[in-house]
Amino acid sequence: MSQKKYWQSFGEVNDSENFQQKQQDEFREELPFEGFDDKGLIDAKAPRRDFLKYLGFSTAAATLAASCKVPVRKAIPYANKPENLIPGVAQYYATTYVQDGDVVPVVAKVRDGRPIKIEGNNLCSFTGGGTSARVQASVLDLYDMHRLRFPIQKSGTGKDAKYSEVPTFEQFDKTVGEAIKAAGGTTVLLTSTLTSPSTKEIIAAYPGLKLVQVDAVSYSGMLLANEASGFGRKIPSYKFGAAKVIVSLEADVLGTWLSPVEFAKGYSVGRKIDEKNPSMSKHYQFESFLSLTGASADERFTHRPSEAGAVALDLLNAISGTGAITCKAIEAGIQKAAADLKANTGAALVVSGSNDKNVQVIVNAINNAIGAYGTTIDWNQPVNYRQGIDSDFAQLIADMEAGTVGTLLIHGANPVYNSYDAARFTAALAKVKVKVSFSERMDETTELCDFILPSPHYLESWGDAEPKAGVVSFLQPTIHPLFKTRPFQTSLLKWAGNNTDYDVYFKNYWVTKLGSEEAFNKVLQDGILDSAVPAAAGAGTYSGAAVAEATTAVSAAKKSTGVEVVLYQKTSIGTGTGATNPWLQELPDGITKATWDNYALISMSMAKELLGLNLINGTEKESNNYEYYPEKPVIKITVGKNTVELPVLVIPGMNDKTIAIAVGYGRGENLGATAAGVGKNVYPFTSYNGSTVSYAAEATVADAGRKEKIAQTQIHNSYEDRIEVVRETTLATLKKYPTVIPDYRNHLAEDFGKSKDGKSTDFRKEGTLYPMHDQPGIKWGMNIDMNACYGCGSCVVACHAENNVPVVGKSEVLRYHDMHWLRIDRYFVSDEKNPDQLKGVVFQPMMCQHCDNAPCENVCPVAATNHSAEGINQMTYNRCIGTRYCANNCPFKVRRFNWADYTGADSFANNQDQQLVGKLDPAVFQMNDDLTRMVLNPDVTVRSRGVIEKCSFCFQRLQAAKLEAKKADRPLQDGDAKVACQTACPANAIEFGNVHDHASAISLVRKDNANRGFYVLEQLHVLPNVSYLAKVRNTEEVIEHGAHHEPAPAEKHEGGTETKKAEEAHH
């Protein structure tokens, strides 16, 4: 039995000396005194006299500032107050997040006319109120200072291009109308996937308009394969909740594939465990690099990107029992997965992330063989998320080159940035006479257009979206348009001679469809129309006709032997639309924990071969140098004629010969300070094979011989080898030894909980010198099911938005100054001897644990942090003097210090550019722009420099919920108070409520999961109010107790009274 090890970085896994040393310092900042060599204080650059000067000046300045006259403040009421608006009270409007093909029904919180927070729409059956990181961050896009503000006409080309404002829409319409007429040729509308039925009607009514849809990351292969399999050019609904066995072939189901919010919701149904009869779905992942979804898989097998087709074919062969397995290295895994799929016919599902039609045809054959159609795959309700066909786009380029396209209208598509051959598209674009872009920002394609009409943000728009057949979600404006924008549908209507505005058209369209204005208003209020599933009429039946051809094609595919590059999306940046959003740029990637960059993920063996970096058995110095310093070696990757230089991150569990790089970076200068200069664009590595676009390619790699900095967050904080912070086990172990975790607690109670007379073993009371806190009324508590956390990061962004958490920029993250109140810790689980043998990955959302015996509270010299009567560890910013003792004493390292004036909240103006603390990044200043600050939550203090901050359990929400109950003269009900991370989670991993209420969801979840429930570092007796449920992997491996690193071996099984006592102590 090999030893299991949980680790966050290679430094830790190798347990090197440098790493040990590093752990000793909590704040590793050097003091900002320059020039103290050995010359002593007097000769230093800032000698004693200067010190006295500064002291004198600051005293005088403070006196002056304080004695200034109090400014006269004005209070300006409305001239005519809108009837339904109460200043200071938030209103909620149902609308829909629409970005390219992604559709998520949401509810916007509008405070005094400003949308400030996005929540999921609970009425939506398939998302269940879940959101993604990008949905949460979308509200910040509304206030992006780099949005286009007025209609623009371009003159000149290249560097001489001049963009001048067109004063009125009428003039714009007239000029464009005349230009289109003069241009002749066909008019083409190039968009990303359109899900709006009313817009499609408008396009159909536009005489001679040809619609071409193109997706930045294409699903064409899947659409064509489904057509070949007899279902039509559609994508079905996947029911992950109904599947007992899930096999994913390179599909990042939980992160970025198709509709991750919906899939995470369904997936988590099978991952929640009933302790009385433990069972869970089984997830196999076959992939070439460690994806977010792969990290949650029970069993993972890696292969080369070029073997994707072969793996699918092998799986089909293994299920049907014919043909030989060609991927010998993972044959066991394929056979096992096939056996499981067969055994669970009717409750099994195979999905593939491939954009190759032939691979998808084979996947369809597998799904047919395992009875997925009609059970886990629903053809009655096809989805509209992606509709772009790669060959249509290729045809468009050919047409443009031939000069037959007179006018090109572009909305949502950005081929100059993200197409497989941007140079060819740019050249073809130059041949089009009239180019019109409807865009929110000056993106790479918009820059080259003659006419630019800014589009409104979705929170400013009317509209509709049909994510899947029979489900319609409405958009309604939540704020008056901030800029001179107009929906592109209005332009289409006007240019087609219909003088209606889109909002009127939209309303008429739906009033007619729904029958009455009342019905329309009802849908508008609900946000979603979830009508009954339409009859199976158009569903189609499976036909295996294309399988033989596909098999031949896949078998004949060239097997690569060299290094391969595979491109993937991050949950934050996606295809590149998230790049302009500071919250998303600062969101650490789930796997790498890196912010503000893309990089090349390489395997440990490639690190050794290419860079001589031996992270397994090498010298300590090697891993230290790699792990300790943010400078990472840069490699030169060449695919065809395109070369990109990127720093590397070595990740365990990668295919040896694969390099994975995230798309979406390297955006144009005109998109603003946040996007520009961050990472490199790797879309040029994609290629078109005549039918579909491929996102993997053969490459040559070389060491570039230099280093670049990557700002990672994971390595900042360490638990100093206290591994009890994370609990992970396997299903087999849980069945065999169900009480491992409670036993550990009992041992603690036995060893440390004895009272003097020896009668009581109340660990909670006896384990401390301090008196207990009374909680006479409510006591707040949180529970996080680590089995349902996939590390997507929507909670992190939700916390940003709700609590005015500042953005610090790459330079500050590099100095370990990131401000996230909530972070998701990622632990690799592997054999101790071989970190590359990845058994699993554990994601642990970590925030202030609100300890009842909090170590931070008793070290604060000014009592700025103390305990409330509701069990909350309070942080009072205006009392804090910034000693940071609390942060030093926190075992979980969740307290954050405002090292600089990130928010512009200091009373001294221009306090952000001090030379001593270093200059801040432009993104920080962008967040402090008056426009961007409109996103701030007015109920939460904006913290200034020099104070500590941390998770407050969304105290403003708790207070609001209590006040509502008091006003209604009733006790607080379960569910009245929900915290931001809880509502954002698509997998319902977080439960929150009053633990004194024994019927509340939080009390029940703790009671029902006694065998999995644990508190972090229980032996420290800090008594957290956040509990966790241990992560369980569904494997047959039985972990014997020694491998748990228990300080006290839990050999004896003593149930009875003591178990009970210790449990009660924690409730």
Next chain:
Amino acid sequence: MILCKPIGQRLTVLFLSLFVFSVVNVSAQDAANGKTLFTSKCAACHNVFKKMTGPALAGLEGRHKWSDHNELLAWINNPAKYMEKDAYTQGLKASFGSVMTGFPEITLKDVGDIVAYINAAEAEQKAGGDKKAGPVVEEDTSSQNALIFGIISLVLGVVALILMQVNSNLKKMSDDSEGIVRPEPVPFYKNKTYIAMASIVFFVFGGYMVAKGAIGLQRQKDYQPEQPIYYSHKVHAGINQISCLYCHGNAWESKHAAIPSVNVCMNCHKAINTYEKGPKLYKENGDEVNGTAEIAKLYQYAGFDPNNPTKWDPSKAKPIEWVKIHNLPDHVYFNHSQHIRAGNVQCQSCHGEITAMDEVKQVTDLSMGWCINCHRQTNVNFNYDSTKGNKFYSIYEKFHNDIRSGKMDSVKVKDIGGLECQKCHY
């Protein structure tokens, strides 16, 4: 200490009004209930003595058929229907330009109560017409006391100094007469003991004043800025007894009390064009204020021409830039609805006798000490008598048991966490 005074004042008001009502209220009708109903339902358009949007209601029972309360009730419940076959009310419409809003929820008893209140108010005015209205406010004596004590201390100090000088002179004279040679006495201003004592006193006192001054920086007690319109709370909330919430209704729902928008002012001032019958208004510096001219300023903002009221377009109104008086720092969360609705705190507890103020002034320093003091002393609306309390507090089992067993007599705000930092700072 701070709270005692207003409570004392309010008790006086309470006793006075109880006395008035016990004398006037001879009928079975409940004039107190009538007053509540009047202020909440009628006062927006009616006054007892003055024509507003609707007619003055004094002498109501003498007009038309209104001595029969059933008729009155029918009219109030559904004015439109009543008016169909009634010439008198049709005439009212002609002269006032609008029909009264219906109040279908008003009952016969309510009508009686309201009439009783109107009669009582009338009788009160007749009886005490010459007497100054409003309760007698106790003089603020504490500052006078401090002044007197200060002067006495100063006088005594000077006397002591003189006596000491006299004493030393006498001693010197007696020494001289007895022939004892002594050095020339040091004058007191050169006496090191005196200087040391004086400097200690100076530093202690000076330090105290500096610290006090520093703590009080940016506090604005007694702040009374000049407003763009001379708006008298005394005239509106005091004399005319308009409910605070009629204009500041936001305070009932929200953290902000909010200043009413122009259209709220115009609800009444469309009809009230002049200020005539009320007491003369004065600014703080003694200048007399022309009330009618101030109303005209409102019309400027509203874009309203009193000579041509039907032409008014409210959408052209401009907001009034009032000067904000009560300012809290950004790091303090204060919620009006929490206090007035959940906590049943009167507006006057924090804003002072607003009904007696012409120009509003900040009467409390809004310091943290002041907030905390109130949280220490104020009872929570606990339901230990099981009927009137707020049911939210039913979960506080321990406190309910303690009250029942007599361990506690009341639950203060501080007991449920009212002194915790994060209740106001988050």
